[in-house]
Amino acid sequence: MAKGVKIKPIIIQWAIRSSDRELDELSSKFKKINQWISEESELTVSEINKLSNELKIPFGYFFLQEPPKEEIELLKYRTIDSEENNKPSRELIDIIKLMETKQSFMRDTLIEDGFSPLEFVGSANLSIPPTDLADQIKKQLGLEGDWNYKNKDTFNTLLNACSDSGIVIMRNSVVGASTNRKLNINEFRAFVLIDEYAPFVFLNTNDSYRAMIFSLCHEVVHIWLGIDELYNNDYKQDQNYNNKKLEAYCNQVTAELLLPAASVLSNYDREKDIFYNIEKTVKAYNVSSLVVCIRYKNLKLIDNQTFENTYKLLQEKVQENLEIKSKRKTSGSPSFYTMTKFRLGEKFINTVHRKAQEGRILYSEAYELVGARGKTYDKLIDYVEDKK
Numbered sequence: 001m002a003k004g005v006k007i008k009p010i011i012i013q014w015a016i017r018s019s020d021r022e023l024d025e026l027s028s029k030f031k032k033i034n035q036w037i038s039e040e041s042e043l044t045v046s047e048i049n050k051l052s053n054e055l056k057i058p059f060g061y062f063f064l065q066e067p068p069k070e071e072i073e074l075l076k077y078r079t080i081d082s083e084e085n086n087k088p089s090r091e092l093i094d095i096i097k098l099m100e101t102k103q104s105f106m107r108d109t110l111i112e113d114g115f116s117p118l119e120f121v122g123s124a125n126l127s128i129p130p131t132d133l134a135d136q137i138k139k140q141l142g143l144e145g146d147w148n149y150k151n152k153d154t155f156n157t158l159l160n161a162c163s164d165s166g167i168v169i170m171r172n173s174v175v176g177a178s179t180n181r182k183l184n185i186n187e188f189r190a191f192v193l194i195d196e197y198a199p200f201v202f203l204n205t206n207d208s209y210r211a212m213i214f215s216l217c218h219e220v221v222h223i224w225l226g227i228d229e230l231y232n233n234d235y236k237q238d239q240n241y242n243n244k245k246l247e248a249y250c251n252q253v254t255a256e257l258l259l260p261a262a263s264v265l266s267n268y269d270r271e272k273d274i275f276y277n278i279e280k281t282v283k284a285y286n287v288s289s290l291v292v293c294i295r296y297k298n299l300k301l302i303d304n305q306t307f308e309n310t311y312k313l314l315q316e317k318v319q320e321n322l323e324i325k326s327k328r329k330t331s332g333s334p335s336f337y338t339m340t341k342f343r344l345g346e347k348f349i350n351t352v353h354r355k356a357q358e359g360r361i362l363y364s365e366a367y368e369l370v371g372a373r374g375k376t377y378d379k380l381i382d383y384v385e386d387k388k
Contacts, residue, residue, distance in 0.1 A: 004042025007062055012036045012051075014067035019055035019090060029054065056090040056181060091183055094175050099193055099202050102348065105361075105369055106168055106198035109351055112360070117196035118166045122226020126249050134256035137224060141165055146263050146285075148213075154286035155213050162201070162220060163347060169216065171203040172343045177336075177371055182206065185322060190215035192222045199223045206326065208318070210288040217254045225250075252298075258287050259295045268301055274310055277301075289314045336376070337383040344370060349384050 016023065016037070026033050030051065035041055043051070043062075052059040061068055088096075120140050124133050138147065141161040148154040162169055175181040185206040193200040201219045203212050227246075259281070267284065268277055274296070281292045293314055297307040334342070341349065349370055356366040367373040372380045 004044050005048065005063070006040055007036065007043050007048070008065060009037050009039055009041070011062055011064055011067060015051070015055050015057045015061070018057060021055060026054070056094075058094075089184060089187055091175050091181050092188060094181075095172070095183065095202065096191070096193075098176060099170065099200055102170070102344075102369060103168070103193050103195060103198055103200045106200075106348070106351065107195055109355060109360075110197045115197065118199070120165075121194065121196045121199055121223055124224040124226075126225075126246070130249065130252035130256050131261070133221070133224065133253050134260075137220060137253070137257060141220075146260060148258060148286055149263065150284055151286065155209060155216075158213060158216055162216070163345065166197075167199050167201060167220065167223065168345070168348065169201045169203065170344055170348070171205045171212075173205040177339075182326075185326075190219055192219040194223060194226060206322070208288065208321065208325070210282070210286055210291075211318075213286060214254060214258065214288060214291050217257045218250055221250045221253045221257075251294075255291070255295050255298070259285055259292065261299055264295060264299060265301075268296075274302060274306060278310075278314070288318070290318060336372075337380050340371060340380055341384055346384055349380065353381050 012033075016026065023033065023037075030036070030047075032041065036043065048062050049059060051057075052062065120137075124136070128136075138144070141158075142164070143157070143161055147157065151157055159169055173183055175183065183204045183206055185204055188204060189207050189211065190201065190203045192202075201216060201223075203215055205212070207215065225246075264281065267281065269280070272280075277296070278289050278292050281287070282289050285292075290311065293302075293307060293311050296302045297304070302310070333339075352361075352366050352369045355361045356363050363377075367377055370377065370380060
């Protein structure tokens with residue numbers, strides 16, 4: 001008989017609450033669940049592992065004496081409809097923690113290597129006209145004029161510009177490499193973790209290509225403002241905080257980055273209908289149809305009624321496309337090495353490996369940071385170094 005490990009009932013209770021699962025539902029899979037939540041019980045490693053997988057709670061948490069304090073302050077993040085969601089899912093909590101760990105490593109590394117804080121982090125405020133801030137951001141990132149106009153590689157242009165300026169961008173559709181823990185696009189599209197040395201942007205790649213371009217620009221604006229979705233008390237006090245006002249401002253700057261007013265106005269064909277113009281603008285600037293529709297409204301190219309009717313139809317189409325994308329089965333999926341490089345970025349992987357070679361971090365820590373061990377880690381490094 002397998003030897004059991006004593007687990008506190010308060011841990012089981014917390015795990016069930018955190019997973020949003022019903023006790024009745026779990027009872028059919030765990031015959032002793034009622035005992036486990038009422039008294040200290042001995043569970044086998046197999047039982048703990050099964051419970052961990054079922055509840056999506058890290059295995060090690062079950063051995064704690066008290067529930068962990070998971071005060072995830074990142075309560076505001078980009079959702080499909082920019083709605084507030086104050087109860088993040090287990091997947092979002094875990095992806096934030098993963099990013100915080102990687103950010104901490106990058107911050108310590110940059111300080112250790114003698115880098116200075118990035119001057120643009122927190123350099124702006126809401127008193128700057130959106131057009132002026134958009135110009136400042138483009139100048140810092142080395143983006144010229146209508147940089148995305150008829151640019152088929154818009155996303156990579158922006159990605160590389162951000163990376164070269166010191167912004168770390170990571171992306172994924174699941175938690176780590178857990179394909180059974182998909183990130184819900186209806187919960188969040190992206191988030192940013194502010195740091196003066198290593199600002200981090202995370203993109204949910206279950207989103208559409210064009211929507212991710214907007215999300216990345218939007219989070220870059222947050223970096224210039226020096227705030228993430230934490231919306232801490234200092235910012236509320238210092239900047240006459242107002243959530244709707246803040247998001248409206250960020251959207252205005254983002255729109256100016258992607259759809260400069262002068263350029264959009266000059267390219268709008270008043271002889272054609274709204275859908276013709278939207279499609280033309282979407283293709284020309286590599287932005288989503290929803291963003292274009294909102295921009296037209298704000299520039300008074302369409303009236304409110306036209307906007308309401310058009311936006312609703314476009315929104316339904318976008319949701320339909322996302323559902324199709326989520327169900328689509330891909331053949332010949334990229335290798336683990338290709339996906340890891342895509343998710344973490346070449347710079348991050350190379351930095352981790354360099355620090356391990358220098359003896360600044362243990363290889364065990366390097367393995368954790370990139371999600372690969374032993375020979376798999378070696379092959380990953382070879383792949384990244386050979387595929388530049």
